[in-house]
Amino acid sequence: MEQQLNRGGDANQRIARISAHLNPNQMEGNSSLLERANCRAKGGSPGFKVAILGAAGGIGQPLSMLMKMNPLVSVLHLYDVANTPGVTSDLSHMDTGAVVRGFLGPQQLENALTGMDLVIIPAGVPRKPGMTRDDLFNINAGIVKTLCEGIAKCCPKAIVNVISNPVNSTVPIAAEVFKKAGTYDPRTLLGVTMLDVVRANTFVAEVLGLDPREVDVPVVGGHAGVTILPLLSQIKPPCSFTSEEAAYLTSRIQNGGTEVVEAKAGAGSATLSMAYAAVKFADACLQGLRGDANVIRCAFVDSVVTELPFFASKVRLGRNGIEEVYALGPMNEFERTGLEMAKKELAASIEKGVSFAAK
Numbered sequence: 001m002e003q004q005l006n007r008g009g010d011a012n013q014r015i016a017r018i019s020a021h022l023n024p025n026q027m028e029g030n031s032s033l034l035e036r037a038n039c040r041a042k043g044g045s046p047g048f049k050v051a052i053l054g055a056a057g058g059i060g061q062p063l064s065m066l067m068k069m070n071p072l073v074s075v076l077h078l079y080d081v082a083n084t085p086g087v088t089s090d091l092s093h094m095d096t097g098a099v100v101r102g103f104l105g106p107q108q109l110e111n112a113l114t115g116m117d118l119v120i121i122p123a124g125v126p127r128k129p130g131m132t133r134d135d136l137f138n139i140n141a142g143i144v145k146t147l148c149e150g151i152a153k154c155c156p157k158a159i160v161n162v163i164s165n166p167v168n169s170t171v172p173i174a175a176e177v178f179k180k181a182g183t184y185d186p187r188t189l190l191g192v193t194m195l196d197v198v199r200a201n202t203f204v205a206e207v208l209g210l211d212p213r214e215v216d217v218p219v220v221g222g223h224a225g226v227t228i229l230p231l232l233s234q235i236k237p238p239c240s241f242t243s244e245e246a247a248y249l250t251s252r253i254q255n256g257g258t259e260v261v262e263a264k265a266g267a268g269s270a271t272l273s274m275a276y277a278a279v280k281f282a283d284a285c286l287q288g289l290r291g292d293a294n295v296i297r298c299a300f301v302d303s304v305v306t307e308l309p310f311f312a313s314k315v316r317l318g319r320n321g322i323e324e325v326y327a328l329g330p331m332n333e334f335e336r337t338g339l340e341m342a343k344k345e346l347a348a349s350i351e352k353g354v355s356f357a358a359k
């Protein structure tokens with residue numbers, strides 16, 4: 001009986017926890033709330049501290065919910081320039097282990113980032129029909145730059161997952177910001193291309209009549225149009241395609257984002273499938289941090305796999321982030337032609353990001 005009463009600490013600790021939970025939204029300068037939240041987290045299941053920047057958006061909300069359900073997460077910080085109080089209050093009622101805290105506006109960015117192990121960035125504007133991802137550059141480049149300056153200052157060792165488009169340029173921008181701050185570690189910066197793999201697995205499974213969970217398609221290059229290069233010759237389980245099938249599948253995978261943008265008819269781009277893909281990828285990063293073996297995913301990273309400074313390919317994730325970047329492996333002629341087209345567009349997008357960050 002006595003043991004039962006003591007479970008959860010003494011009365012003072014319980015009162016402190018109640019006060020912290022009266023307001024899960026972090027108020028500026030209120031560090032005692034944050035301390036209490038962290039106490040509560042330490043008392044709960046062990047896990048990693050994760051921040052989501054752009055947490056109240058179309059991707060941010062389902063992504064935040066799925067990360068709140070992730071048993072590897074002990075503390076979840078939700079940052080946005082709008083609407084985080086409501087999203088945070090809502091999610092904080094879920095009876096999962098992660099403690100959730102909300103942060104609103106630039107004054108609270110540093111509190112949101114301090115102490116984080118993993119930062120996921122879906123902040124920025126999405127496409128409308130008729131736009132390319134590069135059309136988002138003018139707005140999203142500045143957003144990613146500012147957020148990465150915060151990361152360099154407050155959690156320079158965190159793993160960073162960049163979702164904001166155009167990924168082919170925003171990842172180079174992030175790298176330049178970290179270089180300028182003297183904190184750049186190429187092992188910790190990853191552009192999220194997981195949605196391309198998720199789509200490729202789904203579309204290939206449809207053609208083959210398989211369960212998509214049994215299919216694994218490597219997708220390399222980048223995350224826009226022809227830079228998205230599925231390597232159908234390397235799929236698991238091994239399978240061959242006619243040239244018509246390969247052309248159809250490659251085109252559908254490359255245009256998957258546009259398919260959703262058009263179907264949403266002005267109401268944004270992929271959010272739900274992206275949140276699913278982002279969580280699959282973030283979970284792999286956390287498994288790596290935990291020390292799990294053989295955690296291998298495709299991502300857009302600092303690379304020497306081609307002559308370009310960044311390229312998406314399979315990477316092995318571990319305690320330091322990226323432990324190994326894999327070579328592309330044998331490709332057929334169709335894929336080699338695709339690779340040349342991908343590299344041409346990628347070179348320009350990378351250069352655009354680097355020049356922007358240098359300004």
Ligand SMILES: NC(=O)c1ccc[n+]([C@@H]2O[C@H](COP(=O)([O-])OP(=O)(O)OC[C@H]3O[C@@H](n4cnc5c(N)ncnc54)[C@H](O)[C@@H]3O)[C@@H](O)[C@H]2O)c1
Binds near residue numbers: 060165196
């Ligand atoms: N990598 C991928 O595979 C992939 C897939 C889908 C979408 N995206 C990209 O993700 C981004 C977000 O898409 P969405 O549908 O969630 O958009 P959205 O407009 O629904 O949400 C974006 C959120 O970012 C917030 N935001 C804006 N400026 C901010 C700032 N300075 N700091 C913090 N938050 C800020 C907004 O308030 C909003 O809540 C877009 O750039 C989109 O193109 C990438």
Ligand SMILES: O=C(O)C[C@H](O)C(=O)O
Binds near residue numbers: 133195256260261269
């Ligand atoms: O297509 C977009 O603009 C969003 C995203 O990059 C996607 O692939 O769905």
